[in-house]
Amino acid sequence: MSGHSKWSTIKRKKGALDAKRSKIFSKLIKEITVAVKEGGPDPDGNPRLRMAIANAKGQSMPKDNIERAINKGKDKNSANFTEVTYEGYLPHGIAVYLECTTDNLQRTVSNIRAIFNKYGGSLSTNGSLSYLFDRKGVFEIPKGDLDQDEFEMELIDAGAEDIELEDGFFHVTTSMEDFGPMMKKLEELGIEPETAELQRIPNDTKTLPLEEAQKIMKIIDLFEDDDDVQKVFHNLEMTDEMMENM
Known part of the structure; x- marks a missing residue:
């Protein structure tokens, strides 16, 4: 998993410096729009939308942009993807x-x-x-003031298969089945990941x-x-x- 963790670190740094930030935002907006069309505009009852909003916030997308994307998803006349x-x-x-x-x-x-x-x-x-690829849940969580040993035990209880701490971020991998429980555990702990997504790991x-x-x-x-x-x-x-x- 270490090679994949490195790639996640590269993408995070690249995203922070990327001159094409508008392109990153456009992909996030599309994901929010699709999530709303699929499961409704209430993030409390729509896990996919909740995850999409969390990822958008992790990329510092302005709140107005997120709200516009949700409204676009509610618009029956907007494009279907x-x-x-x-x-x-x-x-x-x-x-x-x-x-x-x-x-x-x-x-x-x-x-x-x-x-x-x-x-x-x-x-x-x-x-x-x-x-060639396994579907996995992948989380990038800022360490902040978290106690590493205590937090890692919480993650393991929630189904973490692999945990790495690099450049101030926990890189956490779960099975696809444990993606939802991990999201729920982080919500219970009051922790918002910078990114949370299903990925295809080679x-x-x-x-x-x-x-x-x-x-x-x-x-x-x-x-x-x-x-x-x-x-x-x-x-x-x-x-x-x-x-x-x-």
């Missing part, structure tokens, strides 16, 4: 799994296929790579030489820059050398 996944291989056998939310499937698959084709990758049939990673790995990361950045792509998962090992050069 479809959630779809795409899987494929990038050069050197790196597997990539994309989660998308779109109001135009034809546009989305065309854009995704174009990136695969341009950079020597291949789009696979849905389900062909699912065995069960086996590949290490590449630095130059090849950097080329792969540029392709992953292109996927992440697409407005219809919500999340990108891959099985490239994040080495210390890569960390130093990012």
Whole structure:
């Protein structure tokens, strides 16, 4: 899990410095909108919306933006989104799994296929790579004044499979089934995670030489820059050398 923890740290720092912050916000707004359409505008009765709002707050999204996204979801005339996944291989056998939310499937698959084709990758049939990834709950929790030993015991009781403390954040992983109980435990403790989401964790990673790995990361950045792509998962090992050069 340590390689994945490093990648989460990179993404958190990157998000804090990213000049494309509006793009991050647009993805969060889309998630809030979809959550409202799916389960209603009350976060107390809609766990997905509650999680989406928490993630938006973790990215310092203004309250007005969050409220507008909720209102957009309540508007019956606003666009209806479809959630779809795409899987494929990038050069050197790196597997990539994309989660998308779109109001135009034809546009989305065309854009995704174009990136695969341009950079020597291949789009696979849905389900062909699912065995390479495990669905897990992943939480990023600021340590603050929390007592590490005591807090970790609470997390273990709530189903934590893996806990790492790095750069002032607890990186916590649960099974998909324990994601809800962990959210509930954090609420009981009055703790708001910076991010809480279901992710696809590679069960086996590949290490590449630095130059090849950097080329792969540029392709992953292109996927992440697409407005219809919500999340990108891959099985490239994040080495210390890569960390130093990012």
